[in-house]
Amino acid sequence: MNIKVTSGHxxxxxxxxxxxxxxxxxxxxxxxxxxxxxxxxxxxxxLKKEQKFDGSDGKILLxxxxxxxxxxxxxxxxxxxxxxxxxxxxxRLGNISAKAAKNxxxxxxxxxxxxxSSTKENEDSIAQALVEGVILGSYRFDKYLSKKDDYxxxxxxxxxxxxxxxxxxxxxKIGKILAESQNFTRDLVNEPGNVITPVxxxxxxxxxxxEYGFEVKIYDEEEIEKMGMNAYLAVARGSANxxxxxxxxxxxxxxxxxxxxxxxxxxxxxxxxxxxPGDYMRWMKADKSGACAVLGIFKAIGQLKPDIExxxxxxxxxxxxxxxxxxxxxxxxxxxxxxxEIGNTDAEGRLTLADALSYASELKPDAIIDMATLTGACxxxxxxxxxGVMGNNQRLxxxxxxxxxxxxxxxxxxxxxxxxxxxxxxxxxxxYNIGTTRYGGAITAGLFLEKFVDKKIPWVHxxxxxxxxxxxxxxxxxxxxxxFPVRTITTFLIENTK
Ligand code: BES
Ligand code: MN
Ligand code: ZN
Numbered sequence: 001m002n003i004k005v006t007s008g009h010x011x012x013x014x015x016x017x018x019x020x021x022x023x024x025x026x027x028x029x030x031x032x033x034x035x036x037x038x039x040x041x042x043x044x045x046x047l048k049k050e051q052k053f054d055g056s057d058g059k060i061l062l063x064x065x066x067x068x069x070x071x072x073x074x075x076x077x078x079x080x081x082x083x084x085x086x087x088x089x090x091x092r093l094g095n096i097s098a099k100a101a102k103n104x105x106x107x108x109x110x111x112x113x114x115x116x117s118s119t120k121e122n123e124d125s126i127a128q129a130l131v132e133g134v135i136l137g138s139y140r141f142d143k144y145l146s147k148k149d150d151y152x153x154x155x156x157x158x159x160x161x162x163x164x165x166x167x168x169x170x171x172x173k174i175g176k177i178l179a180e181s182q183n184f185t186r187d188l189v190n191e192p193g194n195v196i197t198p199v200x201x202x203x204x205x206x207x208x209x210x211e212y213g214f215e216v217k218i219y220d221e222e223e224i225e226k227m228g229m230n231a232y233l234a235v236a237r238g239s240a241n242x243x244x245x246x247x248x249x250x251x252x253x254x255x256x257x258x259x260x261x262x263x264x265x266x267x268x269x270x271x272x273x274x275x276x277p278g279d280y281m282r283w284m285k286a287d288k289s290g291a292c293a294v295l296g297i298f299k300a301i302g303q304l305k306p307d308i309e310x311x312x313x314x315x316x317x318x319x320x321x322x323x324x325x326x327x328x329x330x331x332x333x334x335x336x337x338x339x340x341e342i343g344n345t346d347a348e349g350r351l352t353l354a355d356a357l358s359y360a361s362e363l364k365p366d367a368i369i370d371m372a373t374l375t376g377a378c379x380x381x382x383x384x385x386x387x388g389v390m391g392n393n394q395r396l397x398x399x400x401x402x403x404x405x406x407x408x409x410x411x412x413x414x415x416x417x418x419x420x421x422x423x424x425x426x427x428x429x430x431x432y433n434i435g436t437t438r439y440g441g442a443i444t445a446g447l448f449l450e451k452f453v454d455k456k457i458p459w460v461h462x463x464x465x466x467x468x469x470x471x472x473x474x475x476x477x478x479x480x481x482x483x484f485p486v487r488t489i490t491t492f493l494i495e496n497t498k
Pocket of ligand 3 (some may be wrong): 266269287346348349372374
């Protein structure tokens with residue numbers, strides 16, 4: 001897809017369709033749309049009246065120009081109430097616009113960003129959000145379909161006021177990289193467990209490293225054992241697909257900070273001996289979402305090249321029941337010496353993360369961020385669309401939450417407390433891998449992780465069990481993997497590490 005920023009008059013646009021936006025509060029068309037209306041002998045305003053188009057959210061006014069103008073269609077999209085018009089609304093409008101173009105099989109169209117300029121958002125951010133909405137909303141996982149839809153957008157133009165053109169060009173470039181990296185993550189997460197095994201995930205990390213010049217180290221079982229990662233190894237043991245520990249590094253010339261990103265990388269989670277019932281096992285191919293998000297973030301920073309050193313760490317494994325599987329009541333010593341009593345083999349993610357967090361702590365980074373499809377309890381607490389955020393440093397938590405407000409990747413803080421700390425005390429080891437009650441399950445999982453992080457290092461844990469995938473699709477997310485939280489973490493890396 002070729003993307004251009006333009007600032008000429010709408011009537012001169014050399015595209016097949018011009019798509020403009022109209023708020024409920026707008027009592028009339030923009031001057032430019034009025035000009036177009038005049039050229040079209042007033043059919044835009046006529047159809048508006050006829051169809052009682054009032055700018056309601058997502059309503060579409062489709063106007064064929066019948067050879068009277070340069071483009072074949074003028075499309076006005078209802079933008080709803082101006083009060084609710086934040087950047088994520090703009091992303092959704094980008095998605096709706098792309099869908100409208102697709103329905104008409106139009107592969108070259110213009111989105112009128114200027115018509116959204118009366119909101120409180122900057123015009124360059126609006127341009128970026130429109131691009132993100134189009135690219136994210138056009139995503140399909142159709143690799144395995146014999147009959148593919150061959151529609152593709154050839155050219156997308158984003159129109160802004162002339163004085164914002166240069167800035168918008170920069171933002172649009174960033175938006176394209178962010179959205180395409182998020183789609184890369186979606187592609188990986190949507191691949192099933194028979195295709196992406198831990199070994200395969202390591203190969204993908206190696207390819208990525210080659211493409212962008214990252215350093216990468218892959219450790220096999222023997223090396224994992226040598227490093228003392230027994231908690232991780234316990235989880236991996238029951239699978240015929242061996243584990244791989246992935247460490248990928250982006251190192252610019254003079255890094256201002258060093259950040260470690262950890263992603264939960266369960267290529268499939270059957271639950272292990274505490275096997276999941278059938279319905280709960282569906283979508284557990286998406287238990288590698290955190291890991292795939294880390295790789296997507298690396299794809300983005302490989303292109304955006306921020307001035308920070310970034311370490312990506314993935315303890316990839318498959319959780320399966322078998323003769324060699326770890327069992328309930330097993331006691332295991334993690335890499336940092338903490339002993340863990342197993343209450344349930346389905347609480348496996350935190351065991352793989354435990355050793356990954358100890359490993360990351362030894363790198364002495366300025367911050368550690370882990371992302372994990374860790375608990376069903378987090379989905380119960382916040383719903384399917386919002387991630388839970390916890391950690392040991394309020395400032396870092398606030399920074400991530402702030403960025404998430406702009407990216408539209410919804411996140412909400414969950415509070416640690418000493419009473420819940422009691423819930424993970426084990427009878428015969430330093431810690432249990434489950435809480436003594438179901439209550440606060442997302443938090444007790446976070447508190448478990450806390451035991452493996454160097455207290456001096458600011459750390460944030462993002463539980464993405466809800467929003468990492470969606471069985472119905474929502475907004476600009478088609479069914480399946482969403483690529484959450486690639487845009488938030490990448491934007492955080494660019495903006496908050498100076
Ligand atoms: N991968 C699951 C969590 C999950 C659940 C992700 C639903 C996405 C959607 C995790 O490994 C798990 O099984 N957690 C258990 C923990 C329990 C045994 C303490 C859970 O949430 O039920
Ligand atoms: Mn599990
Ligand atoms: Zn899991």
